[in-house]
Amino acid sequence: MMETPAKETPSKPGDVLDAFARRHRFRALEVLPWLVAAASYFIFPDYLALGAQILATIVFALSVDLILGYAGIVTLGHAAFFGAGAYTAGILAANGWGEPISGLLAAAAVAAVLGGATGAIILRTTGLTLLMQTLVIATMLLELANKAGQWTGGADGLQGMQVWPIFGAFRFDLFGKTAFLYCFAVLLICWLIVRAIVYSPFGRSLTGIRDNVKRMHAIGSPVNRRLLIAYTISASLAGISGALIAQTTQFVGLGVLSLERSGTVLIMLIIGGVGQLYGAFIGVPLYMIAQDRFATIDPVYWYFWIGLFMIFMVVFARGGVLGAIERVKLWYRASDGARK
């Protein structure tokens, strides 16, 4: 979506410059996911709770896309930030402060601090070692949460969350209406932030880091600083996602910090397509709706089928849904050119 060359080679330099400088402009197609979400609110009134979960998880997937799809850092421990956000919001709400917006901001702050601190330590490493460190950090937090029962509820989960109405007026109702709209609004804001970052010079430099980090150093880019900033922002977004889940379900279990959580968000992103901004919007709903449907048919074997699907995808269909769309576009353009 970002690097699509112009349809014909422009003859005038002005055209080239314009095309290049306007990449960040909103395209009509970008309204589509929001229309779909808005439509869902009216068409599927019984599924708003699931819808809210989906919207919140898209924020999580966006946070991973920023660090994985744009900066090229493979992480198996992003649940650490998700969980940190969830527990922050949860512990606040369970201990007398149930105001959702401030809880959300607190979660974002805690996750950001955690991201910045851990990032500063581990981002100098690469490859397997970095992967290990992300995994170890998340596992450490999980262990901590497990043992710090009086705060987190341990293996039983955090009980007694009381989330207050938003702005004092919008109560979290049983049908999930408030939850859905709350998550919709937060996702919109987070998405605008991520989108702005991705199209900014900072975001472009992340793409450079992902493509050829050696050359980034050689053009004078402070690579480690950029990565740390990206990682911190990503962690903060993940924390926001965790807080949303916590606040809308009024429960936090150890699963928010699990390897499974870190792994499934990767899967969701891959299904949609990595590094193309919209992979999250496609992959998350597909995965979660499929899982929801599957839960009614055959809950135990979900892992089997999704695992098989993953293997199939990696071997045969890299690039996810968006990648497949790109390939179709290229094929169409090629056959179009052949016909001329």
Added chain:
Amino acid sequence: MSALDLETQGLHKNFGALIVASNIDFRLEHGARHALIGPNGDGKTTFVNLVTGALRPSAGRILLGGQDITHQPQAARVKRGLVRTYQINALFRRLSVLENVTLAIPEREGIAGNFFRPAGHYRAAIAEAYALLESLGLADEALRPVNELAYGRQRLTEIAVSLGLKPKVLLLDEPAAGVPSGETGAIIDMIERLPADIALLIIEHDMDLVFRLARRITVLVQGSVQLEGPPNEIAANEQVRQVYLGERAHA
């Protein structure tokens, strides 16, 4: 103020018993057109790696414009105007030609870290990048991904990226390497048109290129400076002729 843009004093690098750079004293004057020649694998690229900061020296000093940069990281040296190209293209392959250069220019200008404005807002940088591509004849391919270009054109892009950084000292590591002979003209042309106030060091094997472009030549053999002087002295030197006659016989 020093008339020496780049200088190394006793630059030395060893990996255990293996010495890859042996006490190198090197001087690059302001506006120099200097070539570094020598047998393959004898330390020319290592020298560039040491000077640019990709490799840490075991001993010695490196001075840029009279300032000691021996312990500065690579990115800091680039900010001071020390720029290199790579023997094997090190480009952002999935990005377009124009994008490759527009990654470099904002770094130079210090705006690459901004995330509040879209990249497209910085029109001046984009225009400058495009003008650079035009001067190198790459304008028609500006929006194509680098990995779709012919190798010679990629090589030009490699040089374009380094020029976008407005270097004071430019180190070109075998700029014509791997380029089909029909395409080397553009590269030679570009080198000849470089601003006179840039200090240029070229590593090359192609002797025709060297003698055409260089006003001064350093011969590096097994990591140490064998000889240094103007082209006619180097060409007349018996040792050099042996080394290169030997090489030519295999070429």
Added chain:
Amino acid sequence: MDVSLDNFLSSAISIAFHGLAQAMVLYLISVGLSITMGLMGFVNLAHGAFAMAGGYAMTTLMNRYDVPFVFAVAAAVAVGVIIGLVLERLLYRRLYGGDELDQVLMTIGLIFVTVGAATYFWGPVAQPMRPPAALSGQLEFASRQFPVYRTFLICCGAVLVTALWLGLERTRFGAQVRAAVDNNRMAQAIGINTSQLFAITFTLGSGLAALGGALGADLLAIKTDYALENLVYFLIVVAVGGLGSIRGPFVAAVLVGTADTAFKYTAPEFGAFFIYALTMVLLLWRPNGLFGRA
């Protein structure tokens, strides 16, 4: 005072034996992973699945079909070898030299498949493991009690690391493996068939993992999420030990096994937290592992 010294020694022995036994199990399972990762640079997160397969094979044969211990263990190894060979040919070789993300995702997918398959065939309950009579109980020595099976595990581990080390250092095959770990392209250039080498090494590694899973079924419970739950430990041993090494994972496994047991015994409120913290510190100090290449 004599009594408390006595108790302390008993505890110390208990911790040491449990820790070392756990270390041996971890080593058996992880050494294959270390070599294959060092050899092909392939991030194989699903390695624990081979251990799990061996564990399920052995416990099923012993519990349901009363197969004697030795044969059950041999069968477990065979299962690991066969599955390893099949998966390497079918799946893994497609992703050699590929994107790290692809490898992570494919192997995560594989883990999930094993979770599902194990649930289907065996259900969610952990498979009990009863060591054979000859290896059960306690051994009397110098008026102290030593657990027999744990001692057996420790001996197995010691024998194995010696055999592997000799194999790597003294055989031609081992020399080829070392060459290819050191510099894959150069090894190919001098005529070593690295693809075949990897297939053999991978299969051996899977067989060893299955052995470890089977023998260690007592310590690392055989259940459906085995591959997922123990993944961190296997990766810690490999990362801290260093890729492509025989000795590295051994030292790391001993470190992890004994430290983990000791911490859990002396400070159970923190559980495995200290191990993870220790791992982080070690990896920061030596990013390539204790015995890895720089």
